[in-house]
Amino acid sequence: MANRKPRTAYDGWTYMLIQEKKPIRALQIFNNRKSKISGFAYDVIIQKLGSAKMFEELENVLDQMRKEDGLKCKEGLLCSVIKLYGRARKPEAAMELFDKMPQFGYPKPSIRSFNTLFNALLNSKRFDLLQPLYKTMPISPDTCTYNILIKAHCNANRLEDARELFDKMPEPNLVTYGTLINALCENMNVNQAFQLFYDMTKKKGLCPNVYIYTALMGGLCNDGKVDKALKLKMEMEHKGVRPDTVTYTTLINGLFKVGRSEEVGKMLEEMNDNGCVLHVATYNTFITYLCKDGNFEGAFGFLDAMKCIFGKQDIVSCNIIVSGLCREGKIKEAYDLFEDMPRRGCEPTVITYRTMLDGFCGAGRFKEAAMFLESMVSKGFTPRRVSVSEVISGLCKEGKIDWASSVLRNMAKECLVEFSAWDALMPYVCSKTERQKASELLNHIVCIS
The missing domain is CATH 1.25.40 (Serine Threonine Protein Phosphatase 5, Tetratricopeptide repeat)
Structure with missing residues (x-):
């Protein structure tokens, strides 16, 4: 019988803290400790709180650790917290902790601490904070x-x-x-x-490595030089670097772009033979180009295949098909998919709603667009203001002035109306027979302003 690696011995309290999955419960266990707490236990609770984004509680624990006699917080632990702030897009908190490092016994932060902070600012997309810090670094x-x-x-x-x-x-x-x-x-x-x-x-x-080769293939494909990209793939394989799923997705995308979709099947076979699993992004590439070619049967086929492989369908995939159907004027089919999305495991997003609304307008179906708009706003989704204007203008052109006025008033309450929408409606209500409505509208404009 093979010798087993001995397990690290923890006391009962520490083991309970490690095993507790719920951060709030773990914090209760931590706070109920009466005797001295080890540095390892602090590390455990801080990681749990940081992963749960319970930063206020985390900061209280850090402050408690700082005041603990005979216990020095490891630089690695502080770097872990700075990293957690970066992932949570909290650059100011990351900088504040970095500035407090002398209070934890680190008067001169190491290059490791600087790099951790820089990476946190990069993840937070705060280049404006990163550059000045780099220029004033006291170390190389x-x-x-x-x-x-x-x-x-x-x-x-x-x-x-x-x-x-x-x-x-x-x-x-x-x-x-x-x-x-x-x-x-x-x-x-x-x-x-x-x-x-x-x-x-x-x-x-x-x-x-495969990342560099794939980047170059992507550049060639975007430039329409698919043959050169395929040749580079052969060179890569000859040198012992195996293509991955991203490589194949990049090349498939390139083949679709130059109209060589008949070669995609062979690429898929090779991909399968090499043990590369299709990612959701690969499926979305197929669906995008099938929709562009008007092959919606094929697009729905890939959508159904995603259910079998991933256990659910992707919201981005559904949005691509809804957009493609609307672009082709197939509004009924687009709306059927929109209504069927919850059953498919994809709740419509604001992008889905906006696409569908623009589809109704593009097809000149402004009555349905108005009803859809009211439903969209009532569910908390914000339309583009230009789309609201298009709905109002379309209703006016169809002579549905009362309806257009109602939409305008309701949308104005939500601050979703451009002045072009008022401009579209005013000529229709400013006739001799509609002076009362014009006066009401003018009063409404003044109240909203």
Whole structure:
């Protein structure tokens, strides 16, 4: 019988704290402790509270730990909390804790702490806070620091600044090259991306990974150069790098874009043979192009297949089909899918409602659009103001002035009316026979203003 690895021994209280799944209950167990609490127990409760986004309680525990005699909070634990703030999009809280690190016994934060804070600000999309901190760093940046800053520049579409930082780096690694190559490809700078690729492989001797190859294939496909992308895939495989689901999805998307949908089946077979599982994004790629080709039977087929594979259908997939049907003027079919979405496990979102409303308007079915609009707003979904104006204008053109006036008044109460909607209605009510209605409307405008 094989020797088992000995289990770490915990006292009963600590074991109970670890096993408790509910953060509130875990906090009660923690607060009821009468004797001294270990640093490990603090770590456990802080992680539980942070994962549950119970930050007020977490901060109270941190403050309690700071005041504990003979117990020093590990830098790694503080970094974990800063990371949790970043994931929760709480950049100010992350910076506040970083500034308090001297109170926990760290007068000079390490490069690890700086990088953790920088990454939290990156996740919070607060580049405006990140850049000034970098410029005033009292210690030298390392490769991780540069990678975070380069990614921040790329996310802000400041590729020249990203390249300037890249050129300052002593030793760029695969993450650095991958980040910059992907950003260049997304911005259609494929030639520059390949130049960087060749510098990486020929001058630096680095072996590209599947992420870098796939980024380059995506750039080629977006440029319509699918054959070159397929050739690059063969080169990648020859060098022992296996394509993944994202690679195949990228190439399938490229084939659809250039009208070579007949080759997709072969790509799917190869994907299956290589053990790559289709992601939801891959299905949505198929559904998008099937809808563009007017093949809604095929699109619904993929939608039904998603139920078998993933256990439910995807709201994005449903929205794509609703949009495609509306674009083709198939409003009844679009509305049937809209009503059937809850049964399919997808509750309509504000995007679904807006798409359906625009579909009614586009088909000139303004009476149904008005009823749908009222229902949409009553359920808490906000339409685009331009769509509200279109509904009112359409009703006016059909001579349904009373109905248009009712819609306008109801939407004005929700602050969902542009002045163009008032402009559309006023000419119809300002005739000699409608002076009373015109006066009422004018009074309403004044009250709303």
